[in-house]
């Protein structure tokens with residue numbers, strides 16, 4: 001717009017400051033450099049805020065005024081098949097060092113041709129010639145760079161190739177003195193270089209070699225418990241287990257015991273016992289008057305303590321004798337074998353614990369061998385159709401390296417039972433988890449939930465930005481979650497497997 005004040009013609013132009021926290025100042029300037037109110041076209045006023053959802057986490061990316069992620073000047077957008085920004089690649093022949101907002105630079109300090117700048121231009125190795133063609137030396141340098149990278153990768157692979165002797169993971173049979181006081185199943189993820197599968201944003205995977213600084217969440221008992229507790233608050237996991245216990249389990253419980261007046265129960269990985277006590281109360285309803293021996297196998301001192309507190313608050317449980325085994329399932333197994341125990345069990349349950357053993361199939365087989373006639377073993381894990389299944393199929397090799405199985409679903413257990421010709425019944429329990437907080441950068445609860453989802457300690461702080469962005473993108477993908485009323489709801493479907501005594 002232009003106007004005349006006291007006979008002098010002026011033009012008016014919008015000026016913008018640099019982006020800071022996705023906001024910037026915008027003002028109107030007259031051609032005599034005086035900042036004015038009014039004069040510029042209001043319709044043409046540049047935006048002062050920018051929003052992008054999900055946030056632009058890729059290197060060299062930023063949120064554009066139109067609300068989508070774009071690349072900084074000097075970089076070109078490469079999009080995923082889903083239309084999101086995949087990554088920013090350097091645009092050949094463009095000076096990438098000028099990162100600041102172009103408008104800001106030209107608007108505020110518009111330097112004329114200076115000697116220093118001419119000198120700089122003379123001495124800069126410019127990759128593009130005056131004819132606009134990329135110079136030959138650029139190709140030569142690129143080829144050389146490629147050869148050097150190839151050499152480094154080969155060297156790294158040869159030096160760091162995983163071998164039994166170079167593993168920094170503790171050997172599986174050596175008890176650890178970590179959070180779980182002598183746990184043989186829970187092992188560290190090493191910081192050593194490892195061969196991992198690198199999944200492209202949503203699926204296709206290629207093998208690369210990289211160093212993983214990631215640690216397993218179960219190494220930190222107190223953070224594990226905090227995140228598990230929050231997970232229970234944000235999910236319907238315990239509610240859907242309770243539905244199963246009240247609606248389906250009673251018939252299964254009715255079939256055990258063969259009229260005995262005393263029943264033996266074993267709970268493996270009982271946690272704080274909330275679910276175990278509900279099972280025991282249904283058992284009592286189906287077998288009034290029985291007494292029960294209940295072996296609790298739980299390696300976490302804190303959880304075992306919580307369980308004991310819960311029991312002490314329920315005098316009606318006096319028909320049960322509790323034996324507290326502060327140990328892992330493999331320690332329990334060893335103890336059982338060493339003591340040559342002949343006692344048989346009428347009911348055994350392993351609820352959400354097989355992730356933490358080295359060999360889930362062997363663990364199932366051992367506990368199944370303890371069943372008495374008419375005895376039942378029930379296993380609950382996340383189902384292969386859940387978001388967990390998709391997450392693990394895509395990222396398990398990048399998320400962790402440990403000797404525990406960690407990423408096992410009921411689908412895996414069923415396949416292994418099928419291959420051994422073992423029969424079973426199975427059920428699916430629909431369940432959800434609200435993961436909306438995971439998408440707010442720096443949100444403490446979101447980070448705890450992300451730790452639980454990935455089983456990685458301090459995932460947001462220790463994973464590479466690419467891995468974090470990839471996991472977040474997958475978590476909100478329709479294969480894992482649905483979105484409704486602004487909430488992201490993760491599919492937490494559980495699977496139940498019921499086994500009889502082996503015939």
Ligand code: SAH
Pocket residue numbers: 183185186228268269270271272273275297298299300303327328329330351352353356357
């Ligand atoms: N069954 C409970 C707790 C599930 S959380 C529930 O569903 O609410 C998993 C539990 O398994 C934790 O309490 C953890 O301490 C326990 N655990 C971890 N490693 C274990 C192992 N190797 N053997 C047995 N239990 C284990």
Ligand code: HSM
Pocket residue numbers: 237352355382388452455
């Ligand atoms: N952390 C593995 C998945 C899970 N555990 C769900 C309990 N509930």
